[in-house]
Amino acid sequence: MGSPIDIYLEGNVNIVRRRFLGGILCSTVVTYRIGALAAEPGVSDTPLPRLLDNHRIIIDTDPGNDDAVAILMALSAPNLKIEAITVCPGNLGDAGYDQQVKNALYVLDVAGRAGEVSVHRGMSRPLLDRPYPSATFIHGPDGLGNVHVTDVKQRPDKEHAVDAIRRIVKRYPGEVVIAALGGLTNVAMALLMEPAIAPLIKGIQFVAGAGTSPIPNFNALVDPEAVHIVLKSGVPVTLGGGEFSILEPADYEKIKEIRTKRAAFFLDSNALRLSFEMSARNSKGSLNADPIAIAMLIEPSIATAYKAVAADVELSEGETRGVIYYGENRYSLIPTRPPNVNICVGASNDEFKQMLFGALSV
Ligand SMILES: [Ca+2]
Helix, strand or coil: CCCHHHHHHHCCCEEEEEEEECCEEEEEEEEECCCCCCCCCCEECCCCHHHCCCEEEEEEECCCHHHHHHHHHHHHCCCEEEEEEEECCCCCCHHHHHHHHHHHHHHHHHCCCCCCCCEECCCCCCCCCCCCCCCHHHHCCCCCCCCCCCCCCCCCECCCHHHHHHHHHHHCCCCEEEEECCCCHHHHHHHHHCHHHHHHEEEEEECCCCCCCCCCCHHHHHCHHHHHHHHCCCCCEEEECHHHCCECHHHHHHHHCCCCHHHHHHHHHHHHHHHHHHHHCCCCCECCHHHHHHHHHHCHHHEEEEEEECEEECCCCCCCCCCEEECCCCCCCCCCCCCCEEEEEEECHHHHHHHHHHHHCC
């Protein structure tokens, strides 16, 4: 990873775009983007270079209706190898951790893939055991909207999530991307226990907004200390893209026409998300930040612009705790640190939708 300018120059290259339909990668089109973003240094149209090829992933998750969809999309992708699903603190709070584990197992049932991917219990609380809000208002009391999970076929693996992360990363040095869809506690603990794994991790796709809001993103707020540890670790981190993941009511109507078990699960688990975001947040549809994070791993060209920044997270008490911030401190003599984060600042909402529809059609 070079300076922001280096990354911009790397952006002046051809990008191969592939379309993902029905779970099959097909039809190659080459587009040319030469100097399109020249006005703003630090902006690149090149996806994180280390994420450009097919790869192994660990999904660290707090299911969660959008986590569930993200897992379904990953299971549908022929170019991703899910080495493990690890469950982290997040959507359902301390009291709902066991339900999150059960939901992860249930998604494998929905996909007809029970027994094929290990699910690991991990850190159920943040590193400092500080309180954080649950997100049942958008996920429902059991996390999957209107879906009531009664029983699951698969049992959790006996290996702790933190041990699984360390083992898998060391087994495949330089190959594993961690799709971090919830609080970063498991990932941070793995880095604390064994700092030597940091250079072995290919990258971390962390779902935590674009880092520009004075309001903390939920996943960062779950465990800000864990975010700080990860951002200081040297592992390349990608953020953002969620704002390009909106699904409007017309898209939900299209999903109704798909008529598969996965499509029915999507509709049942996301009805609350859609109604909440449209009524309480005045949105024109639902945001699907976890699924588009996976979509960008399946097909990096779905993201069209990145900004390379030196980012950290606010740890002090108050309303800004958990805010990820970046930028040059022009009033100090402290040199700006090299970029540690690529923020996605452009992505194709249409391509995301097509990828989602394809995954739900299986
Ligand atoms: Ca999540």
